[in-house]
Amino acid sequence: MPSALRALLSEIVDYAGLFPPAKLPLEQAFSNFARYRAEPETWMLGRFVIPAARLAELDAFHELLALGAPFGFAALGRGGAAREAWLEGLREDLEALASFLGKHGARARVDVFEVKLPDELLGEAHVDALCDLLTAASEMLEDEGPANLTPFYELARREAWREECAAALAALAATNAAETRHGRKRSRPAGFKLRTGGLEAAAFPSPEQAAFAIHGCREAGVALKCTAGLHHPVRHFNASVNAKMHGFLNVFGAAVLAREARLDEPAVRAILEEEDPAAFRFEDGRLACRGHAVAADRIKAARAYAASFGSCSFDEPREDLRNLGLLNLAVAAE
Numbered sequence: 336m337p338s339a340l341r342a343l344l345s346e347i348v349d350y351a352g353l354f355p356p357a358k359l360p361l362e363q364a365f366s367n368f369a370r371y372r373a374e375p376e377t378w379m380l381g382r383f384v385i386p387a388a389r390l391a392e393l394d395a396f397h398e399l400l401a402l403g404a405p406f407g408f409a410a411l412g413r414g415g416a417a418r419e420a421w422l423e424g425l426r427e428d429l430e431a432l433a434s435f436l437g438k439h440g441a442r443a444r445v446d447v448f449e450v451k452l453p454d455e456l457l458g459e460a461h462v463d464a465l466c467d468l469l470t471a472a473s474e475m476l477e478d479e480g481p482a483n484l485t486p487f488y489e490l491a492r493r494e495a496w497r498e499e500c501a502a503a504l505a506a507l508a509a510t511n512a513a514e515t516r517h518g519r520k521r522s523r524p525a526g527f528k529l530r531t532g533g534l535e536a537a538a539f540p541s542p543e544q545a546a547f548a549i550h551g552c553r554e555a556g557v558a559l560k561c562t563a564g565l566h567h568p569v570r571h572f573n574a575s576v577n578a579k580m581h582g583f584l585n586v587f588g589a590a591v592l593a594r595e596a597r598l599d600e601p602a603v604r605a606i607l608e609e610e611d612p613a614a615f616r617f618e619d620g621r622l623a624c625r626g627h628a629v630a631a632d633r634i635k636a637a638r639a640y641a642a643s644f645g646s647c648s649f650d651e652p653r654e655d656l657r658n659l660g661l662l663n664l665a666v667a668a669e
Contacts, residue, residue, distance in 0.1 A: 357647035387428035412450030489528035522639035532564010536578035546604035562645035
């Protein structure tokens with residue numbers, strides 16, 4: 336298998352079988368995840384995505400938790416409409432994480448926490464208030480959260496999304512820099528969560544919006560995580576949602592190239608809009624697309640800033656990759 340493909344897709348799919356459109360019962364979703372860990376493409380598999388409030392339900396699956404290497408989890412937070420409610424929700428989430436890890440810590444790790452920011456704190460006029468919230472959250476994560484936990488913060492995509500996204504990234508960058516100066520020891524720098532799809536056309540960000548977020552994360556030095564709508568490798572029209580769906584090769588190829596080749600926003604957008612699978616070339620130890628290239632070792636480094644994507648299907652991404660011949664490429668292709 337080409338080293339560049341392996342570097343780009345290693346542990347990239349966080350399995351979210353509990354969520355639409357699959358929306359499986361916990362027993363089925365978690366059993367699927369345990370089975371995927373024993374299959375040939377397990378190297379593509381990341382964490383099991385579950386609301387923090389439901390972690391206690393995993394106690395019933397202690398026999399599955401005992402199998403193989405420790406299980407990785409991404410916990411979703413409760414959130415809150417206003418500052419105090421949001422922080423109280425975070426406190427409850429961290430209590431749920433502590434309880435779960437107290438029982439299963441030898442067999443489980445929770446190293447990602449995802450939560451939506453309060454709408455009332457979005458926008459340029461509220462940057463200071465958002466920084467204050469993120470600082471309070473960082474202190475709570477440092478004091479009460481598990482070691483090496485990375486929080487990813489999402490914002491609603493509203494009419495002023497571009498301005499609100501820029502303000503949120505500025506707040507995240509400022510808070511991360513301040514926490515680094517203060518000597519953060521346990522928690523990891525906060526990242527940005529981009530929702531890349533859903534059950535209807537309106538849930539899919541435009542290539543312009545996605546490019547703005549990817550380029551903005553690069554400029555701010557903030558890690559990016561995606562969720563929803565990335566079941567397939569390459570951008571294409573999907574009749575079920577009557578919209579063009581983003582491809583995970585497009586999104587993560589654009590993200591690593593943006594970082595390593597210092598692409599401007601139009602170049603990022605061009606990669607996101609690419610619909611020809613042949614445009615993504617994995618050969619000679621590198622990924623090449625639209626005249627830009629990055630070596631496998633630099634892809635691996637860039638993936639620290641292009642974390643993963645949540646998907647309710649693990650079968651569709653790898654099936655499509657097989658159909659494209661990518662998972663069948665021999666090591667000799669290097």
